[in-house]
Amino acid sequence: MFAGLNAQVLGISIDHVPCLQAWADSLGGISYPLLSDFWPHGQVSECYGVLRKDGTSERAIFVIDRDGIIQYIDIHDIDEQPSNAELREVLRRIDPQAAASTESEAPEQPLPHGGIVMYCTPWCSDCKQARAWLEEQHLSYTEVNIAQNRKAAAQVRAWANGNETTPTFDIDGVIVVDFQPEKLKELLIR
Amino acid sequence: MRVLYRFSYFPLAKLDVQLTNPLEATMKLKVGQPAPDFELPGHLGKSVRLRDLRGQNVVLAFFPLAWTPI
Numbered sequence: 001m002f003a004g005l006n007a008q009v010l011g012i013s014i015d016h017v018p019c020l021q022a023w024a025d026s027l028g029g030i031s032y033p034l035l036s037d038f039w040p041h042g043q044v045s046e047c048y049g050v051l052r053k054d055g056t057s058e059r060a061i062f063v064i065d066r067d068g069i070i071q072y073i074d075i076h077d078i079d080e081q082p083s084n085a086e087l088r089e090v091l092r093r094i095d096p097q098a099a100a101s102t103e104s105e106a107p108e109q110p111l112p113h114g115g116i117v118m119y120c121t122p123w124c125s126d127c128k129q130a131r132a133w134l135e136e137q138h139l140s141y142t143e144v145n146i147a148q149n150r151k152a153a154a155q156v157r158a159w160a161n162g163n164e165t166t167p168t169f170d171i172d173g174v175i176v177v178d179f180q181p182e183k184l185k186e187l188l189i190r
Numbered sequence: 191m192r193v194l195y196r197f198s199y200f201p202l203a204k205l206d207v208q209l210t211n212p213l214e215a216t217m218k219l220k221v222g223q224p225a226p227d228f229e230l231p232g233h234l235g236k237s238v239r240l241r242d243l244r245g246q247n248v249v250l251a252f253f254p255l256a257w258t259p260i
Contacts, residue, residue: 007247010238012230015256020233023256033232034256044228045252049218056254064225064248068241073221081259087249095247122246123238164234 002032002084006091006098007063008122008147010035014042014056031147031164033123050075061087065094111152116141116188117170119156123147124166126179133181139188225250 002009009032016038024030037044045057061082063072072090076082118141120127134141146153156168160177169176176183229239
């Protein structure tokens with residue numbers, strides 16, 4: 001589900017985090033975040049108007065554009081799945097340029113090496129902090145989005161004990177898992 | 191049965207495209223409104239804040255429970 005969409009996908013349910021983890025593992029891993037609206041129970045679902053009386057949420061899709069504006073709302077029958085083709089169409093409509101650029105993207109490039117390579121995701125707050133830190137230190141770096149690059153995600157799992165920890169750094173062959181400013185300082189600033 | 195009841199609530203002649211999905215007709219949020227910000231923990235180990243994704247298109251997919259199709 002949701003493969004090849006030019007958007008950051010976020011799944012949300014009222015399950016608790018370990019339950020979502022177990023489910024994702026049973027499916028062989030899910031590369032986009034499954035978020036837990038467990039406590040306060042269903043607060044976000046309620047806020048979006050999709051919390052049901054039985055405490056679960058509707059099967060619902062909201063497409064949000066680059067400016068944070070809702071562009072599409074779809075409430076599905078609870079037993080039916082939303083259509084990928086329809087979502088792709090919606091995204092094409094609200095952002096034609098970006099849709100075209102994903103479609104022409106080269107599929108499997110070798111991973112970059114040399115200098116600072118940061119493996120990250122668009123949604124991780126530690127990645128955001130790491131970007132700000134690197135810019136503060138006037139260090140240039142290459143970013144690899146592991147949410148859109150399966151090879152990169154597998155590489156991070158190999159380095160980080162099977163976890164897709166972000167950010168993970170490859171600094172001329174030295175691997176630093178997670179954002180550790182002290183360690184980066186040691187390696188990069190002498 | 192529940193759906194039939196909701197439909198019967200509106201006079202048939204007044205049904206228009208807006209009301210073909212009774213659930214959407216009663217939604218709190220509408221297309222064109224800003225998406226309410228939130229921060230939630232996720233299965234990949236870090237919490238996610240919607241506002242941090244400004245500048246990208248986001249597909250927010252609510253699903254009833256784990257172990258059901260997303």
